[in-house]
Amino acid sequence: xxxxxxxxxxxxxxxxxxxxxxxxxxxxxxxxxxxxxxxxxxxxxxxxxxxxxxxxxxxxxxxxxxxxxxxxxxxxxxxxxxxxxxxxxxxxxxxxxxxxxxxxxxxxxxxxxxxxxxxxxxxxxxxxxxxxxxxxxxxxxxxxxxxxxxxxxxxxxxxxxxxxxxxxxxxxxxxxxxxxxxxxxxxxxxxxxxxxxxxxxxxxxxxxxx
Numbered sequence: 001x002x003x004x005x006x007x008x009x010x011x012x013x014x015x016x017x018x019x020x021x022x023x024x025x026x027x028x029x030x031x032x033x034x035x036x037x038x039x040x041x042x043x044x045x046x047x048x049x050x051x052x053x054x055x056x057x058x059x060x061x062x063x064x065x066x067x068x069x070x071x072x073x074x075x076x077x078x079x080x081x082x083x084x085x086x087x088x089x090x091x092x093x094x095x096x097x098x099x100x101x102x103x104x105x106x107x108x109x110x111x112x113x114x115x116x117x118x119x120x121x122x123x124x125x126x127x128x129x130x131x132x133x134x135x136x137x138x139x140x141x142x143x144x145x146x147x148x149x150x151x152x153x154x155x156x157x158x159x160x161x162x163x164x165x166x167x168x169x170x171x172x173x174x175x176x177x178x179x180x181x182x183x184x185x186x187x188x189x190x191x192x193x194x195x196x197x198x199x200x201x202x203x204x205x206x207x208x209x210x
Contacts, residue, residue, distance in 0.1 A: 057157070060086030064102060065153040066122050074119045077102040077153060089160055090139065108136020114145065121147045121154050128154075131161065 054061050064077035079097045087094055092105070102109060102118075109115040117128040128147040134140070142165040147156045195204040 054081065054083035055085075057083060058085055059157045059159045060089040061155065061157050062086050062097075063150060063153065063155045064118070065151070067101065074122060076104075077118060077122075079105075080153070086158070089141075089158070106137045106139075108134065108139075112136060117145075118147055118154055118156070121149055122152065125149045133165075 061083040063080040063082075065080050066074045067076040067078055069075050079100050079102065082094055082097050087097075090097075090106075097105060103115070109118075112132060112134055114130065114132075114134075117130055120126065121128040127149075129145065131142070131144045133142050141160050142162045143158045144161045145156060145158045147154045191208040192205040193208050194202040195206050197203050
């Protein structure tokens with residue numbers, strides 16, 4: 001007999017979609033922050049508008065200003081503002097963050113590579129993106145991070161993607177088990193992988209192995 005097995009591993013597409021969504025969110029927030037400053041409204045109006053913009057997002061959002069040494073090199077960043085989601089994700093109050101130095105609160109940003117990403121974004125204006133396992137500073141989660149330049153600093157949006165990463169791990173383990181079945185089966189087995197379009201919809205299947 002013949003058994004046809006469909007391989008539904010779509011973690012690569014899902015990761016790409018998360019990156020695109022995170023980048024779009026960062027671009028939206030940075031644009032609205034810039035617009036807010038340009039409007040030159042009163043300090044209280046700006047504060048209220050800023051809080052409304054930031055808290056409307058389910059992603060964690062933080063805005064930073066660069067701290068430079070006498071040679072003009074960025075050595076740290078200062079927290080300017082954080083939204084409600086960011087506070088919940090990192091487990092710290094706004095008062096414990098605003099006005100503080102990034103590396104004094106979260107020194108793991110250096111080892112994780114995020115600090116270099118933020119410096120590069122601030123200096124070049126190029127958006128930065130990373131999906132990583134952050135296991136520092138009493139935090140342990142997978143996050144999808146996007147940074148965009150804002151004044152002499154940057155705005156970062158980040159989302160906890162731990163659940164998605166665990167699901168991807170289960171899929172990979174299932175794929176490994178499936179390979180074992182294929183290698184030891186006495187019946188014919190065909191393995192197909194899905195072909196997806198830009199929206200992530202399956203449009204066809206690609207023959208992988210028998």
